[in-house]
Amino acid sequence: MDMQPSATEAHGTPPRRGVLVTDLPASGQHGAQATEPRPGHRQALLALPSQHACVAAARRWTTSLLTCWRLPEHERDSAVLIVSELTANAAQHGHAHMTLLLGLVRDTLHIAVTDSGPARPGLRAQTDPDEHGRGTAIVRSLALWSETRQSARGREVRVGLPVTTTATANAG
Template sequence: MYSHTASLVLPALERPGAPHGLEKARFTLPARKVLVGCLRAAATDLLVRWRLPEDERDAAVLVVGELAANAATHGRDEMSLCLTLTPGRLCVVVSDRGGPGRSCEPPAAGDPDEHGRGLGIVHALAERVRVRQDDRGVSVVAWLAVRTAL
């Protein structure tokens, strides 16, 4: 049985030297299914601090949860979440290290297999989704249109 203690520190809202209109945060945890909720909670807290409207925040947290669940399932070492907010756009990147090669395409319509449906949700909520795969693992980048107060 795994026992993990995870500590997530939210970045300050004001960062000297940060470009105007840019907020960015990164979280890395062991790739364990039990820690997916930690990444969802961190994303929720941060997006509240960034004043994202509730409906857009809920969509973004759903994307984070689906991608983090995939990273926890397929990654071997760790999973990372990077959120970048610019005026009008939220970029969500979830990466896993050491995962085997896998398909990151949404399932075919009517596919009875439940695996992969989360990626269909991500594709439905995001303006654009890109998958990067190399020998270190897989990164999925999803861009969401948002109304921001930056």
């Protein structure tokens, strides 16, 4: 599944604070027209300011959404922990806004967090390793896979979390 930013973001306009919940297009590309979304494939997008106060909102939204998608509690807890870590990083290192995209495809929950702005050189060297840096290890221990992409516009971190097939069967 291609977890690309929304069509609005792709054209350089910052998203407004809000939520977009849709079924995945049949082509598997975000923003594409679809007449027959595949059963059990869902996605939702949340756009927020890059502020630490918004991390709690992202956690609550994720919990609520994954409850609606009928993911078991232990899988929701893992997803919320990942979302918390990734959005906290985006709030700390991003500039204007961040987006959270959740996609449920077969037996994997795709989580993508994007922040605005270029990486801040030397920031990591200024932080105490006892205070920071454990979140990435926690995310990697829970995830099937993870990847980070950096561009001039910001950073996107993508994670795949295994979920039960009963959750995806009930999502449609």
